[in-house]
Amino acid sequence: MSLRKLLVDVHTHVYLPRYASVLRSRSNAPRILTRYTPSGQSEDRLLILDDEPSGGRPVGAQYWDRDEKLKFMDRHGIDISFVSSANPWLDFLPFSEAQTLARELNADLESYCATGPSVVSDANFKRLYGFGLLPLVPGAPAESLPAAVSQLANEHPHIRGVIIGTRGAGLGLDDPALEPLWASLAETGLVVFLHPHYGVGAQAWGTRENGHVLPLALGFPFETTTAITRLILAGVLDRHPDLRILLAHSGGALPQLSSRLASCIDHDPVLLGRLAHDARWYLGRLWFDAVAYGAAELDFVSEAVGRANRYARGGGKERKEGSSRMLFGTDHPFFPPLGETEKWRSVVENLEAIEGVERWSEEEKAGVRGGNALRLFGLLGTTKMTTGTGGEGSKQ
């Protein structure tokens, strides 16, 4: 199999056994609790938030067992997965505990990947790589974070990035105290996977019973959109051009609101002259997972990335290939099918969405399925994958 044909999942989660144990030991959310049905059967349920709808969600081996992850990958033809801890990560712990647990979980994840199988068609590739954790929790002393980043980058060869939420050390990601964190992440080349947890907008969901739909379908992408917008407005992307940020769920609403964002900035005296470029330019600096479940959505994200260069201050360079910044993902083990199916509908939808983008060439589609990820995470070394945009981001 050509490397270009590998299917690579960059959005796939795990609650490592050590982490699941912590959740089981807790008496409030986030927690895993065991319920017993009237007939005496036990059922584990995960409560991520205190006001979790539907009494949480059922969880089982697919949340922590590596064999289940590999079975899922095999069933869907996924060659390589970049596995990340699922929310809420370490946010609920005091810094010292978060620091210790982050180190332990990163070592666990390194082992999870390193002792796993290799890709059959090319034994140079493992099937599992990971995003590590930082003790980036409320109250974390920001000056301690660069050391944690360095340790992660230096000691764990299969960990190629970090997954982070949106609260930073308690004041959000635009907290000026986090400058050393961004500098160290840019320096190491670790990919920052920005992922929602708390949702934004819960006070507007109303009182009707809508299950998890509003927090998941809207609150999650609103949160990601808000966080990356605040990073842009704070100049973080201007000051750290080497920072590599991957946005969950195709960037949420950022692409569709990006021209409105640019217009609002241009019409606000407070923002006058603050940013180096038009807001739309920054979309060309970001990466987007392809977890949007529709071809038109993916096509549009690639358009928003492709036009970005035209919005450089001082003007108009040519378009780039927007799809080169988009990466297949599944969100496994979330969105399981409601009934028995051979393949998960959520996965099939994301694959069909990629296949269905009429404006993408076969080469671009192959890039979104896997090649772009191999390049972003440095698995191709300095090898150029495709013309034009090849090699960009391959720093490791």
Added chain:
Amino acid sequence: MSLRKLLVDVHTHVYLPRYASVLRSRSNAPRILTRYTPSGQSEDRLLILDDEPSGGRPVGAQYWDRDEKLKFMDRHGIDISFVSSANPWLDFLPFSEAQTLARELNADLESYCATGPSVVSDANFKRLYGFGLLPLVPGAPAESLPAAVSQLANEHPHIRGVIIGTRGAGLGLDDPALEPLWASLAETGLVVFLHPHYGVGAQAWGTRENGHVLPLALGFPFETTTAITRLILAGVLDRHPDLRILLAHSGGALPQLSSRLASCIDHDPVLLGRLAHDARWYLGRLWFDAVAYGAAELDFVSEAVGRANRYARGGGKERKEGSSRMLFGTDHPFFPPLGETEKWRSVVENLEAIEGVERWSEEEKAGVRGGNALRLFGLLGTTKMTTGTGGEGSKQ
């Protein structure tokens, strides 16, 4: 000039003099207050929200004076405007006061339109039409609303719709008590212009000074997205197929999140079997202003509308022309230029965005600039405007 070439603005606001007087009489937001500069000059400022950033915004004649509206229209080549009261409408008033003021303001607006000029090239058209107000405020008795709707539709021929916020009678627009309202709006054919006011997500804006950017660029479209999603989830669009809803700001984030929304619904046991169609189908039942400031955004919205029929339960009718549900708008008098300019940048951007959609024919672009609005608001009678989608929605 061919009717097809008229430029029609469906998103343009006014604070009618009677309404501005009410705002001036108030001592807390929403209010208009007069400040004096150190040199003794007076300046009117509008505070829409209690925590308004930047001490509110400067306001002047363009907010209430009809001559200023017409001058703005002339300067930008706008033939016809569908003028609506700006937020927060009557939300801050008790029901009885809101009911009285709504009647008075609707009569004022009818006069504002009826006594205004006609289109030069066709005196059958006035240059000004309007969206009226309903006393849809917290605590409003829902059974009173159909009468208000009927009065508006019967007594004011230049008022072709209503503008509403997202709070309904206090419990949001998915409040079951509002069923008679939707029924009466569907019955009259009045267009419902759904517009944000409060924003969604303010608790996530953080502490950095970013002027109005986050509430306007993100909070507003998040609010519209949430409101229309709740309407869809409540089955309002299933039960009232004739209801005609126009979404502000191109539907906010709804198009980009629509496939995710469909997926979340399909994976949630609570929603199983509730809706008549896949979530994406409902986008084909809605109208979207073209106030998104970018060609790629408009192109994408039209794709999301165009694919909607494919998501009918039971399957796959062909695509429709998505642009037929999109309508030019300016958001005047908001987003004024920061300096002196001949034309407002915010208007030019929206016109250039329409011109820049490569996948639209010239006929489609003319439709978005004006023809679709003439058809939606019943100004063409039963005349079919364009092929294929012509006549749809022309009930009046």
